[in-house]
Amino acid sequence: LAKTTQPISMDSYEGQEVNITCSHNNIATNDYITWYQQFPSQGPRFIIQGYKTKVTNEVASLFIPADRKSSTLSLPRVSLSDTAVYYCLVGDKQLFSGSARQLTFGSGTQLTVLP
């Protein structure tokens, strides 16, 4: 099972692009990479998911290099309201079986956007 490592915290200023990197050296062939966002006093919310190369939606972009041992969540022109904890998950599309460690979100990255 792939274990993920993220920075504990990051600071940025309004209007800047923010890149949060997640390391997953043991990622398996069938694993996908998913990012969630959690605002204070709320539950996590899905942001983006990808398998390789680049994925973009209205909220963020996800960059995955060819070896897939890491991924980078990119938030363009952040605002104060992007202050949140960002979680990286790695898991495959198989039905739940055995341990559910793939569903452990870890501690995430606390992004603080400053004015």
Next chain:
Amino acid sequence: DTAVSQTPKYLVTQMGNDKSIKCEQNLGHDTMYWYKQDSKKFLKIMFSYNNKELIINETVPNRFSPKSPDKAHLNLHINSLELGDSAVYFCASSHPRTYTDTQYFGPGTRLTVL
């Protein structure tokens, strides 16, 4: 039109008491989950049910017992509460039951054990 709802939002109780947290989803999903988030934001799966059947049961004390009366509800009962049970508990749901499918989370229940 809340998708996943939990009650209560806050729960303050004494050590040794028994308490329950309720969760309901109106998304038509088959799979529901309970997560525990500690003070350091570490979010970990506890249980998962699919169509009222328990499919994930992580290493959780026997004092925690989930109950799913139907696929739209998943309640969490905790016996003999301990100080270490203080945390935020999140309920979530998803349609299929795989590791990659999007989960929809409730607002959380902050449990404080005194």
